[in-house]
Amino acid sequence: MPHNAPTPILVDALSKAYGRGTTITPVLRDITFTVDRGEWVFLVGPSGSGKTTLLSILGCVLSPDQGRVEVLGHDVRRLDPHAASQLRLRHMGFIFQRFHLIRGLTAQENVCVPLTLQGVPEAAARRRAAELLDAVALADHRNKNVRKLSVGQCQRVALARALVTNPDLILADEPTASLDGQHGHAAMQLLRDLTARTGATVIVVTHDPRIQSFADRVLTLENGCLCSGEQPADRPDNDDSTAADSTAADSTLSESNAAEPATRRDSELQPILSLG
């Protein structure tokens, strides 16, 4: 993204409800915030507070009912489905708790998918995918079916796939929740290392206190309202340097919630991968 590019995320008085008539459920209420280029913003809050809904709006999968949302300079309410899928394909990378890799394909084939959808010739796509798999230390596993990879390796394939197009904006929904502490921390460190060069903006929905030291800013949602936008004091690089130049602090690690049952939220962001 050029340096004179628009503010990556601008949200002004956003409201969103599900349902209609008497069964209407307000989910997001009068949310306002902006995110600067290269910033790492974490969205936290209790289950059901609207985090995935907000991330889905930032991914142009859902539209706001009220308010203005601009993503990479595009008014989300004015994007038709094709334009939204092109914006996702060309400028966004998505990372999910349960990875959503295509079973039956190799690691390299999975990483190639966004490039193939962009029309990149196969040989070039395979080369670029191999570079990314090398960067996530999976060079030796690139021809393995992803079914045969460990959980931590699958998350690294998912990171490689999210980054293979050099996205301007990365949206991650609980990216470490299926990983143990060590792998969760390593995945975030890798994401920081891989985005350091591109200066991508990163939004992470998380319940995971172990990775919050990676955030420049934490936004807390409660009952659909935004409570705060503080900077974590313990991040070592909250100075004049950009987020893209920074390195992550060590975080205290605890058990993962990999055993958490599958919920509706996985299916919500699935349409992103079909890229319409």
Ligand SMILES: Nc1ncnc2c1ncn2[C@@H]1O[C@H](COP(=O)(O)OP(=O)(O)OP(=O)(O)O)[C@@H](O)[C@H]1O
């Ligand atoms: N498609 C839908 N139809 C109706 N209600 C929905 C829909 N999607 C979400 N909701 C409701 O909206 C509220 C916010 O859901 P959302 O998934 O955004 O929360 P969340 O903060 O991501 O929760 P979690 O931490 O459990 O993932 C919840 O009460 C949920 O039941």
Ligand SMILES: [Mg+2]
């Ligand atoms: Mg959620």
